[in-house]
Amino acid sequence: MPITHPRLFMLLAFTASTALARLPDPTTPAGYVAHLLVNEVPFPGERGYRSEQDTAAAMEQLLHVLDRRLERIPTPYTQQQIAATRANDILDIITVGGEKGQFDGFYRDAQGRPAMVPRVTERIDNLNRIASQGKPGTFARLLTHAGDLATAYLAEQQRPSDRHAAVSKAERQPATGGGYSWMTDEVRYHPGGNFLRIEDTDAGSLGGNRFFTLRKAPR
Amino acid sequence: MIARSLLLGFTALVLATPVRAETLGFDYLALVMQHLYRWHLDETVLIQVDPTGTLTIHHRDTTPELDDTDRSSYRELLIPSIRYRVLLKKADYDVPELGITITNKEYRIIKAERVDDWPGDLSGFEQVDLDAKAMMDYLFSVRNQRTYPDEALIERMRRALREHLTGPSSPPVQGPQTVYIAPLSRVSNNLWVYWENAGRLIRYSSDTDLDTEAFWAYEKLGVRVYDLSTDVVISFAEAAGSNAFVTRDWAARALFNCVVFGQRLIITPGEPVAVPAGETTP
Numbered sequence: 001m002p003i004t005h006p007r008l009f010m011l012l013a014f015t016a017s018t019a020l021a022r023l024p025d026p027t028t029p030a031g032y033v034a035h036l037l038v039n040e041v042p043f044p045g046e047r048g049y050r051s052e053q054d055t056a057a058a059m060e061q062l063l064h065v066l067d068r069r070l071e072r073i074p075t076p077y078t079q080q081q082i083a084a085t086r087a088n089d090i091l092d093i094i095t096v097g098g099e100k101g102q103f104d105g106f107y108r109d110a111q112g113r114p115a116m117v118p119r120v121t122e123r124i125d126n127l128n129r130i131a132s133q134g135k136p137g138t139f140a141r142l143l144t145h146a147g148d149l150a151t152a153y154l155a156e157q158q159r160p161s162d163r164h165a166a167v168s169k170a171e172r173q174p175a176t177g178g179g180y181s182w183m184t185d186e187v188r189y190h191p192g193g194n195f196l197r198i199e200d201t202d203a204g205s206l207g208g209n210r211f212f213t214l215r216k217a218p219r
Numbered sequence: 220m221i222a223r224s225l226l227l228g229f230t231a232l233v234l235a236t237p238v239r240a241e242t243l244g245f246d247y248l249a250l251v252m253q254h255l256y257r258w259h260l261d262e263t264v265l266i267q268v269d270p271t272g273t274l275t276i277h278h279r280d281t282t283p284e285l286d287d288t289d290r291s292s293y294r295e296l297l298i299p300s301i302r303y304r305v306l307l308k309k310a311d312y313d314v315p316e317l318g319i320t321i322t323n324k325e326y327r328i329i330k331a332e333r334v335d336d337w338p339g340d341l342s343g344f345e346q347v348d349l350d351a352k353a354m355m356d357y358l359f360s361v362r363n364q365r366t367y368p369d370e371a372l373i374e375r376m377r378r379a380l381r382e383h384l385t386g387p388s389s390p391p392v393q394g395p396q397t398v399y400i401a402p403l404s405r406v407s408n409n410l411w412v413y414w415e416n417a418g419r420l421i422r423y424s425s426d427t428d429l430d431t432e433a434f435w436a437y438e439k440l441g442v443r444v445y446d447l448s449t450d451v452v453i454s455f456a457e458a459a460g461s462n463a464f465v466t467r468d469w470a471a472r473a474l475f476n477c478v479v480f481g482q483r484l485i486i487t488p489g490e491p492v493a494v495p496a497g498e499t500t501p
Contacts (some may be wrong), residue, residue, distance in 0.1 A: 025415055044314050045321050045437045047408070051286045084461075097461065114500070118387035119444065122307035133316045158323040172336070187332035188469055192238070192456030 022131055022143035024151060029091055032114045033150035036094055036106055037062050039120050040182070041207040043127055044138050047206025048185070052138045053180055056145050058207020060160040065179045065211070067159060068200070074176040074214060077194075082214070084181050090154070156211050163203040167213050170204075172195035174216035185210040194218045228281040243278055243294065247325060247406070248347065249357055251296065251305060254404045256358045257476060259331050261468075264301045265355070274300055277344035281306070288313055294326060297344065299337065300351070306330040309425045319433040322424050328407050365402040367482045368410075372430055376400060377486060379435075380412065383421065385488045389446060390417055392488055399481035402471070403429065413477035420445040420473050445470065 023038065024031035027035035037059040042048040049055065069083040070093050079086050085096040091114050099107040107118040131139035152158035164179040175196050185205050190197065195212035198204030206209050256265075264292040268274060268375040277297040281329060285291060296305040307326035368376060384392055409436040424441045429432040445451075445465055452464045 044312070045317075045319075045433070046441055047426060049426055050283060051289065052284075057461070097458075097463075098462040102461050102463075104461070119442070122386070122388065130316045134318075135315070137315050139316050154493065186330060187334070188466060190455055191461070192454065192458075200438050 021025075022128060022140055023147045027113075028117065028123075029096050030033055030147070030150040030154045032094070032106075033063070033066070033089060033154065034146040035116060035120065035124055036066075036103060036148040037150060038124055038143060039116075040209060043130075043142060044147065049123060050207075055142055057144050057163065057203070057209045058209055059142075059149055061179055061203075061206055061211055062182060062209070063153055063162060064159065064162050064164065065182055066090055067153070068178050068180055072178065073179070077214065081194075081218075099165060108139075114176050163206075164198055164211060164213060167198055167202045167204075170198050170202070170213050176214040178213055179211040180210045181212040181219065183212070184208065226283070238407075243326070243347070245347070245349070248276055248349070249354070250404075250406045251328065252354060253308075253361050254328060254359060254406050255303060255331055255365075256299075256362065256402070256406075257306070258403075258472065259333075260301065261301070264303075264333070264350075265358075267302075268300050268351050268355065270352045270355050272351050274349040274354050276347045276349065277341050278347070279344045286312065297338075297341070301336065302333055302334055302335070303336045304330075308426070314433075314436075317433075317436050319427075319431070319436055321433055324433070325406065325425075326406075327428075363480070365480050365482075366405070367401060367402065368429070372483070373400075373482075373484070375435060376410075376412075378471070378483065379423070380414075380421075380484075380486055381488050383442065384414070386488065392416065395485045395487045398476040398484050398486060400484065401476040401481045403473045408434075411477055413474060413475055413481065415478075420447060420470065441481055447474075 023034045024209060026035050031106050040062055041055045041058045042050075043055065044052075048203050067090075069079070070087065070090050073079045073082060083093055083096065084102055085092060087093055087096070094103050094106050095108045095114055097107075099105065099117060101107060105120045107115055107117075109115040109135045127139060128142060131137075131143050149160065162178065165177055167175055169175055173196060179198065181191045181195050185208055189210065191212055194215040196215055198213050199213045220253040236410055244491045256415055271464075275298075277299070278294050280292065280296040282293045291308060291310045294308075296307060297303075298305070306329050308323070309326045310321045310323045312321050313319070330350070365371075383389060386397055397415040399413045399415065401413075403410070408425050408427065408429055410429055412421040412423070413419075414421060421430075422443045422445075423424055424439075424443070425434050425437045428438070447470060450468050451470050452458060453467050455461075455464065455466065458464055
């Protein structure tokens with residue numbers, strides 16, 4: 001039967017879209033952060049996927065990197081040296097450098113609004129679509145986890161436990177501890193500068209990403 | 220033909236048999252070496268192999284904690300003479316949301332890297348000793364070998380590429396577009412494409428095998444595009460901390476494998492699929 005009542009149609013449309021949307025609205029700070037967390041980790045079937053727990057842990061450590069670049073700069077570094085900006089807003093940490101900046105594909109548009117390149121939104125739309133098929137499973141739980149992490153962090157400064165906080169050595173050199181960067185987990189990807197690769201034994205490889213801490217004594 | 224007979228004869232050149240040789244057969248190890256040769260090794264690496272000696276490969280099970288219904292297995296493979304570490308995965312798990320099972324016929328390379336820190340104790344590893352000269356001869360003989368997707372896979376690629384070329388991530392295009400599909404690797408689920416008109420490298424990747432239905436359920440998820448006009452640096456030190464770039468050395472290798480070894484296709488977005496005779500010759 002066709003839906004003829006406009007209010008009923010609107011209600012159904014709203015219900016359908018909220019069923020699909022497991023991430024906060026990307027135009028909100030929590031939604032934007034959550035979209036970055038999802039964009040950077042593998043889901044089942046994708047290259048680099050190991051387990052739900054591994055992908056969830058990767059999201060948590062990604063959030064720590066953002067937080068450390070924003071609020072936990074170790075002495076004697078400056079925020080400019082590590083995050084390529086001076087900022088007190090997590091959105092500025094993410095979007096610094098434009099489309100090819102610190103976090104590929106996340107930038108501010110001409111009006112200064114946080115934006116994402118189409119490939120990011122395409123993938124997340126696909127993940128949302130898959131998550132909505134059948135009984136909620138791994139896809140839905142991981143999307144929800146990203147949203148919960150970002151929301152709790154931005155609303156209440158809640159940080160998950162940090163697997164990299166106690167790292168004291170990396171690449172055989174004294175390290176500051178804590179993750180300050182991540183890249184695809186292949187040796188050819190290294191952020192350079194004073195970043196040091198966190199070893200597997202210190203949970204340096206999570207969700208297809210390699211995390212990097214900092215040299216204790218900068219070069 | 221020579222390459223095939225060399226590969227099939229490789230088993231006879233093994234000097235010692237590991238306890239679980241059936242886990243990683245010798246023909247399989249030759250395919251891994253061939254993949255490394257094409258996608259990873261450079262002139263500084265193979266020179267370290269003593270052609271009169273033994274090429275030893277160590278391997279062990281490294282399956283991590285997996286999801287409850289995941290039956291996948293992982294192996295780590297160490298090749299001390301070239302200082303390479305290769306991580307392998309044989310996927311076997313269900314994705315109920317899509318009603319598919321992610322599987323690999325054999326172990327697939329999920330990571331290969333040159334390492335400086337080498338484990339001192341290799342007692343937990345199984346060991347295979349291969350004749351180094353035979354391996355070098357084999358690698359030399361297959362250096363130009365090209366395995367292309369079959370007709371069905373090419374057809375799917377055409378459809379996927381046609382959709383990608385006109386998708387929101389792509390620049391506006393007009394008229395026929397030239398793409399090169401790199402030869403397939405039997406031990407990797409990466410498929411590389413160079414889109415000449417746009418100067419872009421496209422990587423299709425998945426946990427599942429390329430020739431399965433499951434791969435195409437993920438085709439839109441596992442796409443990574445590198446714009447060679449903006450995404451290439453000599454060294455990551457140029458943009459410390461950024462994850463947006465690839466190195467020129469890496470891009471050059473990918474381009475070589477696509478353009479020199481690849482299969483050339485002409486795709487016209489918006490037109491029905493047609494495969495003119497001879498068009499797919501490299």
